[in-house]
Amino acid sequence: MVTGVMKCLSCGYETPIDQHTILCPKCGGLLEIIIEPPKDFSLSKLKGRGVWRYKDLIPGYYKSIISINEGNTPLIKSANINKQLYFKFEGLNPTGSFKDRGMTVAVSSAVSLNYKTVIAASTGNTAASAAAYAARAGIKSFIVLPKGKVALGKLAQSVLYGAIILEVDGSFDVAMEAVMRLYRDLKIVYPLNSFNPWRLEGQKTIAFEIMEDIGVPENVIVPVGNAGNIYAIWKGFNELLKIGIIDKVPRMIGVQAEGASPIANAIIKGKNEPDFIENPDTVATAIRIGRPVNWQKAMKAIKESKGTAIVVSDSEILEAQKTLARKEGIGAEPASAAALAGYFKAINYGIIDKDEKTVLILTGHSLKDPESMAKADTKRILVNPLHIEKIIVGEINGFNS
Ligand SMILES: *Cc1c(COP(=O)(O)O)cnc(C)c1O
Ligand SMILES: [Zn+2]
Numbered sequence: 001m002v003t004g005v006m007k008c009l010s011c012g013y014e015t016p017i018d019q020h021t022i023l024c025p026k027c028g029g030l031l032e033i034i035i036e037p038p039k040d041f042s043l044s045k046l047k048g049r050g051v052w053r054y055k056d057l058i059p060g061y062y063k064s065i066i067s068i069n070e071g072n073t074p075l076i077k078s079a080n081i082n083k084q085l086y087f088k089f090e091g092l093n094p095t096g097s098f099k100d101r102g103m104t105v106a107v108s109s110a111v112s113l114n115y116k117t118v119i120a121a122s123t124g125n126t127a128a129s130a131a132a133y134a135a136r137a138g139i140k141s142f143i144v145l146p147k148g149k150v151a152l153g154k155l156a157q158s159v160l161y162g163a164i165i166l167e168v169d170g171s172f173d174v175a176m177e178a179v180m181r182l183y184r185d186l187k188i189v190y191p192l193n194s195f196n197p198w199r200l201e202g203q204k205t206i207a208f209e210i211m212e213d214i215g216v217p218e219n220v221i222v223p224v225g226n227a228g229n230i231y232a233i234w235k236g237f238n239e240l241l242k243i244g245i246i247d248k249v250p251r252m253i254g255v256q257a258e259g260a261s262p263i264a265n266a267i268i269k270g271k272n273e274p275d276f277i278e279n280p281d282t283v284a285t286a287i288r289i290g291r292p293v294n295w296q297k298a299m300k301a302i303k304e305s306k307g308t309a310i311v312v313s314d315s316e317i318l319e320a321q322k323t324l325a326r327k328e329g330i331g332a333e334p335a336s337a338a339a340l341a342g343y344f345k346a347i348n349y350g351i352i353d354k355d356e357k358t359v360l361i362l363t364g365h366s367l368k369d370p371e372s373m374a375k376a377d378t379k380r381i382l383v384n385p386l387h388i389e390k391i392i393v394g395e396i397n398g399f400n401s
Contacts, residue, residue, distance in 0.1 A: 124154025207236025
């Protein structure tokens with residue numbers, strides 16, 4: 001049994017780890033789960049694969065585990081961009097994003113606490129994941145989406161898994177606020193957003209897997225939206241440091257899109273708090289967030305790891321998405337490609353040396369957002385089947401352009 005405390009980021013209130021607790025019982029603020037490093041923990045004793053391989057470091061009591069074999073994603077070494085670069089391809093999770101790592105823990109928690117209904121606000125991936133895990137658990141899911149702002153693949157997943165879809169006029173931030181208010185007023189619905197710190201206990205396993213694959217890299221680059229994941233990954237490394245398995249944590253580098261960069265702006269300007277953005281906008285819909293609920297946690301992870309933040313434009317994101325596909329054969333959605341755009345910028349700015357071992361977290365699969373993939377340029381030629389040979393020979397010899 002993993003022990004420790006839950007500590008409020010707003011008022012400092014501390015209480016022993018309790019699975020019923022999601023927000024601060026005193027002020028409603030966000031809580032950090034700080035585990036006591038288990039004395040008998042040993043890597044060689046771990047069994048199985050995926051998130052639950054690390055159950056010795058995941059607090060909570062689980063009467064049943066709702067799993068679809070999430071985690072255990074490949075860490076792919078770059079073949080053509082930089083030999084010191086690695087891609088943690090979270091797009092290969094069961095629903096196509098890292099959200100599944102958090103969802104297996106949070107939905108197992110909901111079921112263990114006898115909840116019959118779950119809810120999540122989402123830019124799309126949390127919804128798809130919540131819908132799938134709720135379906136597997138045999139419970140009802142409600143998802144709250146910003147109408148017209150969810151990538152087609154993600155929306156279609158939520159439909160297929162049978163979630164009840166509530167669409168709001170307004171941004172993700174409006175949807176998120178509605179879910180937080182609902183949870184505070186009506187405790188019969190279990191919330192699956194990342195203000196729920198139990199979700200991050202699943203997501204921290206990204207760090208454990210990276211460490212088991214290549215040890216501790218110099219840098220980990222993470223696209224930042226609601227800002228839970230960058231903290232979760234830092235938390236994972238930090239726990240390994242406290243246990244004594246590693247002797248340093250990587251620099252955590254957050255990347256935000258120009259039209260939705262409150263945290264990156266604050267870090268770059270050296271401010272302690274972000275200025276929130278009312279109408280966030282970017283092609284990277286997964287990080288199209290103006291009021292990141294976990295901003296305190298993200299800024300802590302960046303500062304304590306001596307990391308930084310980078311802002312990238314939409315055109316840099318789409319260019320990086322294409323480069324990743326065409327140089328490495330890896331299809332990631334725009335938010336994930338922001339990590340590569342940020343890597344290129346970090347090298348240009350001298351923030352990262354190209355000889356430093358660096359891991360990019362590719363948070364979601366390209367199939368999530370077919371419309372963004374189809375924006376890439378390529379030749380499409382309407383052919384008479386009888387002329388295919390001539391056209392191909394012409395292409396190979398460069399006659400057609
Ligand atoms: C959720 C998500 C993010 C952002 O993660 P946060 O924890 O909200 O910062 C980035 N990319 C993809 C594909 C996502 O689904
Ligand atoms: Zn508090």
